[in-house]
Amino acid sequence: MAKMMYRDAVRNTIFQEMKRDDSVVVLGEDVVGGMGTDGGPEAIGGIWSTSTGLFGEFGADRVIDTPISESAIVGAAGGLALCGKRPIAELMFADFIGVSLDQIWNQIAKFRYMFGGKTRCPAIIRMVYGAGYNAAAQHSQSPHAILTGMPGLKVVMPTTPADVAGLLREAIRTDDPVIFMEHKALYGIEGEVPDDPDFTIPFGHARLTRAGEDVTIVATGMMVGMAEQAADALAEDGIGADVIDLRTTSPLDEEAILDSVEVTGRLVIVDEAPPRCSLATDISALAAEKAFASLKAPVQMVTAPHTPIPFARELESAYLPNPDKVEAAVRKALAYS
Amino acid sequence: MQLSREDLLQAYRRMKTIRDFEELLHDEIQTGEIAGFTHLYAGQEAVAVGVCEHLSDDDKIVSTHRGHGHCLAKGCDVTGMMKEIWGSREGLCKGKGGSMHIADTDKGMLGANGIVGAGAPIAVGAAMAAKLDGKDESGRLKVSIAFSGDGACNQGTTFEAMNMAVVTKVPAIFVFENNHYSEHTGFEYAVGTQQDIASRAEAFGMKVWRADGTDFSAVHDTMSEVLEYVRAGNGPAAVEFDTERFYGHFEGDPQRYRGKGELDRLRAERDCIKKFRETVTEAKLLEGSDLDTVDAEVAKTIEEAVAAARAADRPTPEDVLADVYIDY
Numbered sequence A: 001m002a003k004m005m006y007r008d009a010v011r012n013t014i015f016q017e018m019k020r021d022d023s024v025v026v027l028g029e030d031v032v033g034g035m036g037t038d039g040g041p042e043a044i045g046g047i048w049s050t051s052t053g054l055f056g057e058f059g060a061d062r063v064i065d066t067p068i069s070e071s072a073i074v075g076a077a078g079g080l081a082l083c084g085k086r087p088i089a090e091l092m093f094a095d096f097i098g099v100s101l102d103q104i105w106n107q108i109a110k111f112r113y114m115f116g117g118k119t120r121c122p123a124i125i126r127m128v129y130g131a132g133y134n135a136a137a138q139h140s141q142s143p144h145a146i147l148t149g150m151p152g153l154k155v156v157m158p159t160t161p162a163d164v165a166g167l168l169r170e171a172i173r174t175d176d177p178v179i180f181m182e183h184k185a186l187y188g189i190e191g192e193v194p195d196d197p198d199f200t201i202p203f204g205h206a207r208l209t210r211a212g213e214d215v216t217i218v219a220t221g222m223m224v225g226m227a228e229q230a231a232d233a234l235a236e237d238g239i240g241a242d243v244i245d246l247r248t249t250s251p252l253d254e255e256a257i258l259d260s261v262e263v264t265g266r267l268v269i270v271d272e273a274p275p276r277c278s279l280a281t282d283i284s285a286l287a288a289e290k291a292f293a294s295l296k297a298p299v300q301m302v303t304a305p306h307t308p309i310p311f312a313r314e315l316e317s318a319y320l321p322n323p324d325k326v327e328a329a330v331r332k333a334l335a336y337s
Numbered sequence B: 001m002q003l004s005r006e007d008l009l010q011a012y013r014r015m016k017t018i019r020d021f022e023e024l025l026h027d028e029i030q031t032g033e034i035a036g037f038t039h040l041y042a043g044q045e046a047v048a049v050g051v052c053e054h055l056s057d058d059d060k061i062v063s064t065h066r067g068h069g070h071c072l073a074k075g076c077d078v079t080g081m082m083k084e085i086w087g088s089r090e091g092l093c094k095g096k097g098g099s100m101h102i103a104d105t106d107k108g109m110l111g112a113n114g115i116v117g118a119g120a121p122i123a124v125g126a127a128m129a130a131k132l133d134g135k136d137e138s139g140r141l142k143v144s145i146a147f148s149g150d151g152a153c154n155q156g157t158t159f160e161a162m163n164m165a166v167v168t169k170v171p172a173i174f175v176f177e178n179n180h181y182s183e184h185t186g187f188e189y190a191v192g193t194q195q196d197i198a199s200r201a202e203a204f205g206m207k208v209w210r211a212d213g214t215d216f217s218a219v220h221d222t223m224s225e226v227l228e229y230v231r232a233g234n235g236p237a238a239v240e241f242d243t244e245r246f247y248g249h250f251e252g253d254p255q256r257y258r259g260k261g262e263l264d265r266l267r268a269e270r271d272c273i274k275k276f277r278e279t280v281t282e283a284k285l286l287e288g289s290d291l292d293t294v295d296a297e298v299a300k301t302i303e304e305a306v307a308a309a310r311a312a313d314r315p316t317p318e319d320v321l322a323d324v325y326i327d328y
């Protein structure tokens, strides 16, 4: 085990996989940083420091610093992947899927199906998502729901450094296209990461981070910590919560959710995105469809409101879920009879 | 074209307001009082002002993430902007947008923009509207201006917008501010048409101009020609201004990509405000004391704006839900 930050787990895993497999290449804006300047390549290694040192080790053909052209970045990842490479494209902010959506949605996601299963497209689109930085409406979003809804894509949302390592390595070794979503507010968190250079976490296996019998709380990314805080506060009142970190939203670990709800009969979903057609409604529908008989209370959804993300500190914190809102939702579910 | 004393003073006041506004933010951001991402325009003032001095509120501009200068040059209220950056509900956008989304459509300012390359297509739409509205009594069209950086010129959206403007022959002007960097990447690396953005616009079939963006009168004179051409209904045009940014890409950028002594050299040789002062005083168009008076007035304006921003009402949680729709 080695203690490291979430961002370093990203960088180290990519580094190790590039060492292991020559077909792994990285592309994106400022992934080298300093190209064409007096400071020179790697003067600054990307604004998130998730690609530091890659260029020095692997060179310009495998660490491709691109102009600001998200559509071409994602499309090129698709082309690389169709030709036997394992590209890891970076979108500096997940919000920029807006610029590159055709390549994600109509191209990469569908190649295999449209081509009758004849091809593989092992492309990874890493993207930095989430609020918490007062970066306002175009740099704070959590677009996991629309991506989860696209057949052909796998969608990964790691919460801990260990999960980053295990899931990113799995993503790199997987032959399907993967959306790998890194929460910007988690980059600085530390955790133990296994040393095993083959450590992978299979997709579709949720992680139980708290165990209890009264309520099931489902969350992803930054919402997991909020769910845990709420669970810890509730535990002091003798209320036990299962906290399920989904890890991947596609595939979805339905079993983990349903097994837990069968015991608790109460489900609270915490989602950083707005409520309509969301991960929260998706899981809520799952419970309604497959755990109806177990439910003792209406499913509670703690989500952002149906609004864009506001800038001001007070507004962003009012917009976001928080542990108090999660706790209140749990108590509401428990009060229902 | 020689400007009147009043016009020169007004241009200087605007440039100086932008400079002081940005320098103040640079200091305030260190204290942690201001939230979010802030990209300062200091160094590029002559472009925003040299362009916008020609415009009326009916002419539109579409800006970028580095938008404070464009906003101030287009006449957005200094205090309203400061309050916005402070996240107040009294801000120009009620604290919803912040630095990257300042807009004032009444002033013809259609928004700063967090998405690089998003502006040019919007400006083409505004130019279509201007064409629909037609010429005024003096036979001139309203215009729409897209400000884009050397980085934004690599987005497909920018290319699409340029071509569409040409084929629809609308009064759009693509103003490229080449400050030689997109974030931490050098322009020589990222722009394939070496040393040149204007030639791209030219390839799309536009008439283009190039000028030193640190020389106010060069910008202003160039824009006189460009505007005469576009307002007359000849279709779109493009201008590339060579300019400099004095601070980091965003506040907090360690700028390790800069050469040794680069910033000192830029401040010494490429400061548009310093150059303006030197030119107008040497030519005896204005006295140093005239400019000093403006400096003092601007300093006071900025000071008052900050005090007002600090004292302004904070937003309430209910404000989150307002203004998503007009009617829902």
Ligand SMILES: Cc1ncc(C[n+]2csc(CCOP(=O)(O)OP(=O)(O)O)c2C)c(N)n1
Pocket (backbone or CB within 6 Å): A029, A068, A070, A092, A096, A099, B064, B065, B066, B114, B115, B116, B117, B148, B149, B150, B151, B152, B153, B179, B181, B182, B183, B249
């Ligand atoms: C679509 C999109 N891609 C990337 C970014 C991140 N980003 C913000 S500003 C910037 C550089 C822009 O460079 P340029 O157009 O030259 O403008 P400058 O910053 O020099 O004013 C980048 C890459 C963004 N905001 N939007």
Ligand SMILES: [Mg+2]
Pocket (backbone or CB within 6 Å): B149, B150, B151, B177, B178, B179, B180, B181, B182, B183
């Ligand atoms: Mg630039």
